[in-house]
Amino acid sequence: MSLTESLKWRYAVKKYSDKKVSEADINTIIEAINLSASSAGLQPYRVIVVESPKIRKKLGEGAFNPQITEASHLLVFAAIENLSIAHVDEYMQRMAQTRGVPVESLEKFRQLLIANITGKTQEENFTWAAKQAYIGLGTGIAAASELQVDTTPMEGFIPSKFDDILGLKEKGLKSVVLLALGYRDADKDPYAQAAKVRLPMDVFSSSL
Ligand SMILES: Cc1cc2nc3c(=O)[nH]c(=O)nc-3n(C[C@H](O)[C@H](O)[C@H](O)COP(=O)(O)O)c2cc1C
Numbered sequence: 001m002s003l004t005e006s007l008k009w010r011y012a013v014k015k016y017s018d019k020k021v022s023e024a025d026i027n028t029i030i031e032a033i034n035l036s037a038s039s040a041g042l043q044p045y046r047v048i049v050v051e052s053p054k055i056r057k058k059l060g061e062g063a064f065n066p067q068i069t070e071a072s073h074l075l076v077f078a079a080i081e082n083l084s085i086a087h088v089d090e091y092m093q094r095m096a097q098t099r100g101v102p103v104e105s106l107e108k109f110r111q112l113l114i115a116n117i118t119g120k121t122q123e124e125n126f127t128w129a130a131k132q133a134y135i136g137l138g139t140g141i142a143a144a145s146e147l148q149v150d151t152t153p154m155e156g157f158i159p160s161k162f163d164d165i166l167g168l169k170e171k172g173l174k175s176v177v178l179l180a181l182g183y184r185d186a187d188k189d190p191y192a193q194a195a196k197v198r199l200p201m202d203v204f205s206s207s208l
Helices: 003-009 023-034 053-060 085-099 103-118 122-146 159-166
Strands: 045-050 073-080 150-154 173-182
Touching: 003 122, 023 045, 023 073, 023 122, 045 053, 045 122, 045 173, 053 159, 073 122, 073 159, 085 103, 122 150, 122 173, 159 173
Parallel strands: none
Antiparallel strands: 045 073, 073 173, 150 173
């Protein structure tokens, strides 16, 4: 299937079957997310894969999204709460090592990133980090659709509750968005046969 065909095939699943997604497919989807573009390449977010039904039951208690517990896996996208110079330095080390260049040669880039971070409030940096996580979310949806793995992106959850249960605060992270992974129960999901509602192409996009 082409990417466009895969995107036409996918929809935000409401009702999942019991079928589990293989570890290989989960890894492929996570790798695709890791390969996503991010501003300056800083990747200021992490992805937590929650398979444990016990933990997902806890996460799903009182939530209006049953997909949290009924899907095969749940990806929790969590952004760095308080971006700091240490995060920039860690990135510079990784870049120097990966590209085999002296870390000193990256000093100009380092200063640019530091100026960007220190010139903004913690909240502004967190919002920026969360935006990068959403780019990863989009990649994850597309990558899963290529594998014919179903997904549901979800903002309908209480981030503070997720952060507590998953111990994210201790890791300097805050959850921002979820992606359920699994296989649709086409007989029980009324959305499985529903036509996609999208803007006409000439309204959605214009050329100059
Ligand atoms: C950021 C984001 C948050 C969403 N939150 C939820 C959610 O909490 N629960 C849900 O069932 N669907 C959620 N959706 C799915 C959308 O409702 C769905 O993508 C949209 O209606 C378009 O339909 P389609 O994806 O099936 O083509 C979310 C989608 C996005 C991108």
